Amino acid sequence: MPHVLDSLVIGSGPVGYVAALALAQAGQKVALIGPRPSVKRDGRTVALLDGSVEMLKTLGVWDAVLAKAAPLSQMRIIDDTGSLFRAPPVTFKASELKLDAFGYNIELVDLVSVLGQAVSTIPQLVRSEETVAEFLRHDNGDCVAKLESGQFLTAGLLIGADGKNSMVRTFAGIASKQWEYKQTAITAFFTHKRDHEDISTEFHTRQGPFTLVPLPHRRSSLVWMMEPSRAERLGLMDDQSFQVEVERQAQSMLGPMVMEGQRGIIPMAGLSTDRFALGNIALVGEAAHVFPPIGAQGLNLGFRDVAALMRALQSTKVEAALQKYNSARKADVRLRTTAVDLLNRSLLADFLPIDLARSVGLLTVASIAPLRRFMMRRGAGH
């Protein structure tokens, strides 16, 4: 006998958890389906910006998230390209925007664990730690998920939060475009002797940005982008030599650094889709868009998808609501995909005119107060 619900959320990443919580709190009978998330600490963190903070507050989980996060009260950009037109370091302060912080950095594992805890306390939320083997369509148009155990779950609304290789997207027949950046990110956590003073520091190097983002206490997360061949070499280094390499690249700004846990080695790719919804199926998070980890857009945009979906579902029937959702998300995500793609390519470019433009751009942004505030607001997700 199939289990009939209002909605099925496929995918147990951060966006799937948030979507399931939001739908359940809106009174829906919802199932969240996806394997138990990995607890491997491989350096992956997320910087939660303003809109995400508001969403987590509405869901009642913000205090638990904040207890494990570090505020980003300043952002420092250092030109380490060795270029002829080198810009001086630029520091942006959240206080200039009358904000306590630009965002809050938390380990992905900790965020998902807080969300998992919240999900487990909601009785009308069915949590299945299985994988979907196949999707089917009921005669009445409802979507049916056949789980690996052979169990069937049915609902009038299907939400794909199942990441970049989304099976829901394929089932819906929504086309996607994928591309690669010929870049790899190395991620890791470090403890260090000196205090980071809640400052996130980004070194712009010839091969890509090297960013140290504060975590609670004297800890930071590293996102270091580089050519895949160099990432492979650094990935093979023993921990001691890797630490030395990181400390050298950080110009010993945080004193001696000791790595915690494992290194993550993540090839950079992008993905965009034709649509965000079709019929009674909607896509959220990386099922709909993938970004390189620049400008902290990825997960924040996924949470914005969920906020927009919840707004659209408030007043109308499912299919009309999803049409609204589709139009609302297209413009926002397109704009950010183009901006992050351009930023990423300019940070990697090895051409003199781009060097010059970047330096002039940084200087201009730093020295003209309204422009500076505008850039900071855009970065903080306003």
Ligand SMILES: Cc1cc2nc3c(=O)[nH]c(=O)nc-3n(C[C@H](O)[C@H](O)[C@H](O)COP(=O)(O)OP(=O)(O)OC[C@H]3O[C@@H](n4cnc5c(N)ncnc54)[C@H](O)[C@@H]3O)c2cc1C
């Ligand atoms: C190095 C790095 C740094 C980053 N830094 C930031 C940052 O600072 N800020 C930011 O906002 N973003 C950042 N991001 C992006 C962010 O990590 C992602 O946007 C986010 O994790 C995507 O979440 P998601 O829930 O959409 O997808 P995922 O986390 O990929 O979750 C998808 C889930 O679906 C499940 N699934 C797949 N198929 C099935 C199936 N058939 N049945 C059931 N379940 C299924 C999977 O098991 C998985 O749990 C970064 C990314 C990288 C690589």
